[in-house]
Amino acid sequence: MIGAGKVRLLKAIDEERSLKKACEKLQISYKHAWNILKKMNLRTGHDVVRTVRGGKEQGTFLTEYGRDLINQYELNREYVDRMV
Numbered sequence: 001m002i003g004a005g006k007v008r009l010l011k012a013i014d015e016e017r018s019l020k021k022a023c024e025k026l027q028i029s030y031k032h033a034w035n036i037l038k039k040m041n042l043r044t045g046h047d048v049v050r051t052v053r054g055g056k057e058q059g060t061f062l063t064e065y066g067r068d069l070i071n072q073y074e075l076n077r078e079y080v081d082r083m084v
Helices: 004-016 019-026 030-044 064-083
Strands: 049-052 059-062
Touching: 004 019, 004 030, 004 059, 004 064, 019 030, 030 064, 059 064
Parallel strands: none
Antiparallel strands: 049 059
8 A cells, every 4th residue: 555655755745745846856747646646545545635726825735644654654664674
């Protein structure tokens, strides 16, 4: 459901506050990134990002669930690294 590439995408979205800018930063297509996010939403049953359109506060932002996924991945990654 989540791996290093997906975590990089979520972190880039969080930093850039824009899916388009995150894609440019990671050098991946917008469509590919959007498909990744849609699959994550379907598999988890939760939205990992929210999109706000129009106005000064527009952009793509991580949900709390998206942040929790990153945190859980990093904790598990640290645990595996220590055990190896």
